[in-house]
Each structure stands twice: as structure tokens, then as C-alpha cells.
Amino acid sequence: MIAESGHYALVLAFGLALIQSTVPMLGARWREYSLMNVARSTAVAQLMFVAASFAALVTLHVSSDFSVVNVFENSHSMKPLIYKITGVWGNHEGSMLLWVSILALFGGLVAIFGNNLPMSLRAHVLAAQAWIASAFYLFILTTSNPFLRIARPPIEGQDLNPVLQDIGLAVHPPMLYLGYVGFSISFSFAVAALIEGRIDAAWARWVRPWTLVAWIFLTTGIAMGSYWAYYELGWGGWWFWDPVENASLMPWLAGTALLHSLVVMEKRNALKVWTILLSILTFSLSLLGTFLVRSGVLTSVHAFANDPRRGVFILLILCIFIGGSLSLYALRASSLKQGGLFAPISREGALVLNNLFLTTACATVFVGTLYPLALEVLTGEKISVGAPFFNLTFGPLFVPLLVALPFGPLLAWKRGDLLGAAQRLMAAGIAAFLALAVVWAWTRGGSTLAPLAIGLAVFVIAGAVIDIVERIGLFRLPPSIALQRARGLPRSAWGTMFAHAGIGIALIGIVCETTWNSENIKTMKAGDVASVAGYDLKLESLTPRQGPNYREMAAKFSVLVDGQAIATMTPSKRSFTTRGSTTTEAALLSRGASQLYISLGDIGADGAIAVRIYHKPLVLLIWFGPVLMAFGGILSLSDRRLRVGAPKPAKSLRGLQAAE
Amino acid sequence: MTRKQRRLTIIGGSLAVLAVAAALVLNAMRDSIVFFSTPAMVAEKHIQPGKRFRLGGLVQPGSLVRGDNLKVTFEVADGSANLPVSYQGILPDLFREGQGVVAEGALDASGVFRADTVLAKHDENYMPKDVADALKKQGHWKDEYEAKAKGGARVDGSAAAANAAPREQGAVR
Numbered sequence: 087m088i089a090e091s092g093h094y095a096l097v098l099a100f101g102l103a104l105i106q107s108t109v110p111m112l113g114a115r116w117r118e119y120s121l122m123n124v125a126r127s128t129a130v131a132q133l134m135f136v137a138a139s140f141a142a143l144v145t146l147h148v149s150s151d152f153s154v155v156n157v158f159e160n161s162h163s164m165k166p167l168i169y170k171i172t173g174v175w176g177n178h179e180g181s182m183l184l185w186v187s188i189l190a191l192f193g194g195l196v197a198i199f200g201n202n203l204p205m206s207l208r209a210h211v212l213a214a215q216a217w218i219a220s221a222f223y224l225f226i227l228t229t230s231n232p233f234l235r236i237a238r239p240p241i242e243g244q245d246l247n248p249v250l251q252d253i254g255l256a257v258h259p260p261m262l263y264l265g266y267v268g269f270s271i272s273f274s275f276a277v278a279a280l281i282e283g284r285i286d287a288a289w290a291r292w293v294r295p296w297t298l299v300a301w302i303f304l305t306t307g308i309a310m311g312s313y314w315a316y317y318e319l320g321w322g323g324w325w326f327w328d329p330v331e332n333a334s335l336m337p338w339l340a341g342t343a344l345l346h347s348l349v350v351m352e353k354r355n356a357l358k359v360w361t362i363l364l365s366i367l368t369f370s371l372s373l374l375g376t377f378l379v380r381s382g383v384l385t386s387v388h389a390f391a392n393d394p395r396r397g398v399f400i401l402l403i404l405c406i407f408i409g410g411s412l413s414l415y416a417l418r419a420s421s422l423k424q425g426g427l428f429a430p431i432s433r434e435g436a437l438v439l440n441n442l443f444l445t446t447a448c449a450t451v452f453v454g455t456l457y458p459l460a461l462e463v464l465t466g467e468k469i470s471v472g473a474p475f476f477n478l479t480f481g482p483l484f485v486p487l488l489v490a491l492p493f494g495p496l497l498a499w500k501r502g503d504l505l506g507a508a509q510r511l512m513a514a515g516i517a518a519f520l521a522l523a524v525v526w527a528w529t530r531g532g533s534t535l536a537p538l539a540i541g542l543a544v545f546v547i548a549g550a551v552i553d554i555v556e557r558i559g560l561f562r563l564p565p566s567i568a569l570q571r572a573r574g575l576p577r578s579a580w581g582t583m584f585a586h587a588g589i590g591i592a593l594i595g596i597v598c599e600t601t602w603n604s605e606n607i608k609t610m611k612a613g614d615v616a617s618v619a620g621y622d623l624k625l626e627s628l629t630p631r632q633g634p635n636y637r638e639m640a641a642k643f644s645v646l647v648d649g650q651a652i653a654t655m656t657p658s659k660r661s662f663t664t665r666g667s668t669t670t671e672a673a674l675l676s677r678g679a680s681q682l683y684i685s686l687g688d689i690g691a692d693g694a695i696a697v698r699i700y701h702k703p704l705v706l707l708i709w710f711g712p713v714l715m716a717f718g719g720i721l722s723l724s725d726r727r728l729r730v731g732a733p734k735p736a737k738s739l740r741g742l743q744a745a746e
Numbered sequence: 747m748t749r750k751q752r753r754l755t756i757i758g759g760s761l762a763v764l765a766v767a768a769a770l771v772l773n774a775m776r777d778s779i780v781f782f783s784t785p786a787m788v789a790e791k792h793i794q795p796g797k798r799f800r801l802g803g804l805v806q807p808g809s810l811v812r813g814d815n816l817k818v819t820f821e822v823a824d825g826s827a828n829l830p831v832s833y834q835g836i837l838p839d840l841f842r843e844g845q846g847v848v849a850e851g852a853l854d855a856s857g858v859f860r861a862d863t864v865l866a867k868h869d870e871n872y873m874p875k876d877v878a879d880a881l882k883k884q885g886h887w888k889d890e891y892e893a894k895a896k897g898g899a900r901v902d903g904s905a906a907a908a909n910a911a912p913r914e915q916g917a918v919r
Contacts, residue, residue, distance in 0.1 A: 443763065
């Protein structure tokens with residue numbers, strides 16, 4: 087019953103999306119308010135039906151109803167409750183349902199909170215949103231229905247892939263999807279602006295918070311995915327330049343660029359045409375990501391070549407939406423009026439530079455990700471493009487971006503004073519140079535580029551802090567006045583500081599981990615000692631244990647520094663009986679921001695176990711940086727300007743419409 | 747500065763950055779791309795020792811020998827040719843004889859493939875797509891394996907959302 091209701095709710099949501107995608111458009115054309123208002127109610131109703139459908143699937147998973155194919159293939163009655171729930175999106179069908187649910191959620195939020203949007207803009211935005219939704223409902227209903235029944239229900243399920251039975255997976259995909267799909271809002275706004283042929287600073291004010299929300303989720307989602315890979319896959323890597331990771335990085339880069347160009351548009355009414363293009367590109371890259379992950383074109387473990395119809399269907403959606411929106415752009419972009427002027431050296435100019443480098447970096451990732459696919463299709467030759475490629479292309483493009491970054495916030499709008507900014511950044515430059523010298527003198531080995539990169543990171547962090555120090559007049563003015571000014575400073579300024587400093591902090595982590603990590607791989611028996619980076623790790627015992635749906639071999643290590651035991655670590659190797667597969671559960675020990683990392687290999691014939699031990703200096707900064715960036719984003723989001731509802735109420739609204 | 751000059755500055759700057767990026771990409775393409783081969787293709791193409799490539803195939807049953815200090819040797823077969831591989835380190839969790847494997851490294855002077863990375867996957871039904879395609883092409887695709895792969899394909903798919911998926915899992919460096 088539940089499965090059928092869920093399926094039926096999904097069909098109804100599809101029907102509502104179809105209405106939502108056409109009726110409001112006609113209403114906007116005929117200036118018929120009652121028809122335009124249909125968008126609102128259908129968007130909310132659509133959200134309710136999809137939510138019901140999603141709740142139905144969760145219920146089926148929780149109650150272990152193995153008469154449903156999706157539950158049978160991905161669940162097991164012995165699985166802990168939390169993984170029964172997260173298992174809902176641990177498979178193709180369920181994750182697509184999550185995707186459309188989030189899409190409907192964003193549509194519903196626009197409908198509920200979009201009271202102050204001009205009527206026709208809201209109608210167009212929600213209609214565009216419904217086009218995307220309709221396409222994906224159709225995709226789910228025809229090719230990946232999660233509610234299919236099995237004729238003769240089995241007693242037990244096949245269990246979820248063990249590496250996915252992890253708390254990281256509980257939170258990471260929804261986060262990532264909130265980011266991916268959140269960019270659909272800026273896409274819909276861009277399409278609506280193109281259809282209406284009108285765009286102004288108010289438009290940017292409406293779009294900015296939505297983009298920021300999506301960006302915050304995408305940032306945390308990527309960081310979480312990276313941390314999950316780090317501790318769950320058992321070999322200590324945190325970024326592999328795997329196409330699937332690139333698929334999430336590309337919208338992030340484009341979205342970051344969009345976030346910055348929206349600032350120019352909101353404050354200075356410039357860069358309109360470019361901002362619209364970026365909105366379209368950002369969501370197109372999200373769609374491309376969905377295609378790469380869901381279609382099976384990749385030479386990777388994500389390939390599910392069982393149903394080629396899926397790949398073709400998503401490719402079709404991709405072509406229609408990207409092709410359609412870009413054609414619309416080509417047709418209508420010229421009708422958008424150009425905005426304010428600015429000199430090349432100005433805040434606007436700095437933000438253009440930021441956009442330039444971010445999008446170019448994004449383009450190199452794009453080439454590196456899709457070139458192997460294109461080559462295989464065209465010539466049949468198989469190649470793999472890995473980390474070396476991206477280090478040689480992405481890296482050099484990020485360096486000038488980071489060098490320029492601290493200058494941006496210090497330049498004035500319209501016409502900036504580069505020399506003045508450079509003088510104010512003197513302290514940051516000195517700090518960077520000191521850091522460089524200290525790192526150079528202290529460390530041995532590793533690349534000579536590493537101290538330079540650390541210097542650059544310190545420059546970015548110090549530059550971000552100096553901006554705030556300058557603005558509140560710390561050290562220049564009496565502390566009480568500085569404090570008062572600090573309180574008066576808009577939260578978005580603090581947000582900028584945290585986000586920019588976060589980049590520098592992540593960079594320090596990345597450089598330290600890749601340059602000075604040490605590893606020790608060997609076979610050990612109980613009583614053996616292995617040492618790495620000044621730590622001695624003694625293998626105390628090897629004991630078998632029984633978990634809820636697995637058996638494991640746990641190794642107990644005591645960690646010694648100068649003969650003093652400071653902690654114990656227990657990595658293990660789990661074998662999941664149902665799937666006959668094993669996973670490696672690494673043990674982590676944090677020492678400040680550095681970590682010790684142990685993962686186990688196979689047990690040899692002589693009873694010795696293969697052990698991999700890493701010491702990863704400052705590795706935690708890699709994820710602390712993005713957390714700080716997301717925190718900065720949240721601060722900006724809580725800025726007074728947005729809280730007080732920047733898009734003005736009735737009066738200016740009428741003014742806006744009169745301008746048509 | 748007029749609107750026209752401003753636009754020219756921006757366009758000029760963008761083109762310069764794009765040109766640099768294109769140069770970087772082309773340069774990286776030349777040096778850092780790794781090709782994929784099966785043992786039969788290795789024999790055909792006479793790949794030079796020291797040239798890095800990815801070798802894919804099935805681990806020849808009975809060929810796995812474990813030595814001291816985590817040294818292992820095994821053979822990779824694609825039905826028509828075999829190639830000996832040596833590797834030092836921990837093998838992926840589900841590295842097994844008779845299963846698909848992809849190794850990255852280079853041939854040494856004696857014709858042994860020295861791998862520095864061995865990729866396999868946690869799933870027992872997993873067959874790297876490169877390997878499956880190559881085997882199919884040569885007509886060594888077993889029906890039984892195909893059925894298995896089909897059954898297991900969904901299982902691979904469970905590698906859910908976006909980058910939450912087990913990438914080339916047990917990849918060992």
C-alpha cells in the first residue's frame with residue numbers, strides 16, 4: 087500500500103509540475119493575476135506530494151519491506167536504523183527522489199517567501215523551476231521508479247554497500263544536493279529575467295541569498311565528502327581528482343564566481359549579461375554533474391551500465407536545458423541594458439578578475455574531466471587524466487587568484503587606489519615573508535614550492551584580517567571606538583573575512599599534508615613496534631569481534647611518545663557477511679590539527695597483519711578551511727540588509743513594475 | 747576611460763588568461779596523461795620500458811605470490827596474453843585471483859610491469875569498465891560474468907550520491 091501511495095504521490099507531483107510549468111507563463115503573457123498565482127499553490131502542493139512520496143520510501147526502508155525492489159537491493163533487516171534511513175539515498179533511485187524532493191523544496195520556499203517578488207517574475211521563476219522538475223519526475227517515473235514491487239518477495243535483503251554504511255554518508259549527499267539543486271533557483275531567476283527582458287539591481291538582491299545558501303551547502307557537502315573519503319576508504323587520500331569529485335567542484339567554482347559577480351550587480355548594476363550567463367552555467371554544471379554520476383559514462387566504480395536508457399534520458403535533459411537556456415541567452419541577452427562604468431583598477435575590476443580566474447580554472451577542470459570521455463567516443467582510445475594534469479593546470483591558475491584576493495576588498499568601487507591598497511597590505515606581506523622564511527628554515531625535504539605556498543596562504547589570511555582591522559580602525563583609534571565600529575560593521579564584511587581566511591587555512595592544510603606527510607607500511611605481529619614522525623606505535627593485540635551486521639578483526643595499538651603511552655588506537659577490518667565484502671575502518675588520532683592514521687591490510691599466512699600508518703601534519707585544516715568559509719557565508723546571509731528584506735515592500739514594488 | 751576602452755581592457759585580459767590556461771592544458775596533456783592497455787595490447791604496441799600506462803585485465807588464478815616486505819607478484823591476463831606484475835604494498839580489500847584489476851605503473855627492462863598503484867573495488871561483482879570493454883572486444887567475455895556484472899551493476903550503482911561514491915576504492919599507493 088505504502089509503495090503504491092508513494093508512487094501515486096509522485097505521479098501527482100509530476101502532474102502539478104506540468105501545470106506549474108505552463109499556466110503561470112500564460113498568465114504572465116496575458117497579465118492575468120489569477121493564472122500567475124497558480125504557480126504559488128502548485129509549487130507548495132508539489133512540495134507536499136514529493137515529500138509524501140519521499141516519506142513513503144523512507145517508511146518502506148525503515149520497515150524493511152523487501153517486496154519493494156529498491157529496499158530488497160539496498161537494505162537488510164539487521165542493518166542499524168540510521169543506515170536504513172540513509173540507505174534511502176544510498177542508491178540510484180532513492181537519490182534521484184531526494185534530488186527532486188530538494189528541487190521541490192526550493193520551489194516551495196520561493197513560493198512561500200517570495201511575497202515581495204514582482205508577480206510576473208515569480209510566475210516565470212516558478213515556471214522555469216517546474217520545467218526542470220517535470221523533466222526529472224518523468225525520468226524517475228519512466229526509468230528509475232523506486233517503488234517497483236517484486237512478484238515473490240524474498241525474506242531478506244541484499245544489504246547496502248558497506249562503505250556507504252557510515253555517518254558521513256548520512257549527511258553528505260543531502261548537503262551536496264542542497265547545493266547542486268539550490269543553484270536551480272539562480273538558473274530559474276536568470277531564465278525568468280531573460281524571458282522578461284528586464285533585470286536590475288533588485289534582481290541581484292533576490293538571487294544573492296539563494297545562491298549563497300546553495301554555495302554554503304555545496305561547500306560543506308564537498309568538504310564532508312572529502313573527509314568521508316579520507317577516513318572511510320582507508321588510504322588517507324582526501325581528493326583524487328576523480329571525475330565524480332570534479333563534477334561537484336565545477337559548480338562550486340562557477341557558483342563562487344557567480345556569488346562575486348552578483349555583488350557587482352547588486353551594488354553597481356554592472357556585469358548583468360555576464361551574471362546571467364554565470365547563473366545558467368552554474369546550474370548547467372550541476373546538471374552535468376548529475377549526468378556524469380548517474381549515467382554510467384564514466385570509467386569508474388560509479389558506472390551502472392545496467393540501463394542505458396537512463397544515461398540517454400539524462401543526456402537528453404542536459405541537452406534540452408543547457409541548449410535551451412543558452413539559446414534563450416543568445417537571443418535575449420542583448421536586450422538587457424548595460425550598467426555602471428568602472429575603471430579596471432577598482433572593486434568591480436577585482437571581482438571581474440576573480441570571475442575570470444575562477445571560470446578559467448573551472449574550464450580546465452571541465453577539460454580534464456570530459457576530455458577522456460570525448461577521446462574514447464571519437465577514437466576509442468582510453469586514457470586517464472589524474473592529479474598530475476590538474477596540478478599543472480588548476481594550480482597555476484589559482485596562484486594569481488590568491489595573490490590578488492586580499493587586494494579586492496581594499497579597493498574602492500568605481501576607481502580604486504592600487505598603491506594605497508598595497509601599502510595597507512604591507513603588514514600582510516611581511517607576515518607572509520616571515521612565514522615563508524620560518525618554514526624554509528625549519529623544514530627539511532619536500533618541494534621548494536611548499537614554503538612559497540605557505541607564504542601565500544599567510545598573505546591571504548593576513549590580508550583578510552587587515553581589511554577588517556582597517557575598517558574598524560583598530561590600533562589607530564581608541565579601543566572603545568574600534569569596538570563600537572566593529573559592532574557597526576555589516577555582518578557581510580565579517581563573512582567576507584572568514585570566507586577569505588578559510589581559503590588560506592585550507593591551503594596551509596593542503597600544502598602541509600601533501601608535502602610533509604610520512605608513512606610507514608609494514609607487516610606486524612602482536613608486540614611489534616612501528617614508528618612514524620616521532621611516534622611509536624605498538625601492536626598490542628588482534629581480536630575478532632561481532633557487530634550488528636558484520637564481523638571484524640580489530641587491532642589495538644598503543645601510541646607512545648618517548649616511551650610514554652598517550653593513547654590507544656583500534657583500526658579494524660570488517661567483513662559484511664551478506665555481501666561477502668570487506669571494508670577497512672581506519673583509526674584516527676588527532677594531535678592538534680595533525681593526525682595519526684592507521685589502516686589495516688590482509689592477514690598473512692604467518693598471522694602477521696599488513697599495516698599502513700600515516701602521520702598527516704595539519705591535515706584537519708583542509709576541512710577546517712571550508713567550514714570557516716561556510717561560516718562566513720552564514721554570517722553574510724544573516725546580514726541586516728537581507729534580514730530586513732531588501733527587496734522593498736509595496737511602494738517600490740509598484741515602482742518597479744511601472745518601469746516595465 | 748570610455749566604455750569601449752574598458753570593454754577592450756576586460757576582453758584583452760580575459761583572452762590573455764584564457765591563452766595561458768590553454769597553454770597550461772596543452773602542456774599538461776602532453777606530459778601527464780596515462781593510457782590504458784591490456785596485456786595483448788602491450789605485446790602488440792611494444793610499449794617502451796619506463797613509459798607509464800594503466801594495465802587492466804583479470805588476475806590470473808594461481809599466479810599470486812606473496813614475498814617479504816609486502817612484495818607481491820601476479821599475472822594479469824586478458825585471455826590472449828599474460829603479463830607479470832610486481833608490486834610492493836597493501837593490495838586493495840577485494841583484490842582476488844580471477845577478478846578484474848587495473849594497475850598503474852611502467853614496464854621495466856625485463857618486461858615485468860612494476861605497478862605503483864593497484865586499483866580494485868570493494869564489490870565482488872565489480873569489473874572495471876575498461877577491462878570489461880577490452881575483454882568483450884576480444885570475445886573473451888564470459889556470459890556468466892556478464893550475468894554477474896548485470897546483477898552487480900545495481901550494486902555498483904548504490905554508490906549513491908555524487909562524490910559519496912566509493913571511487914577507485916582500494917586504490918593503494
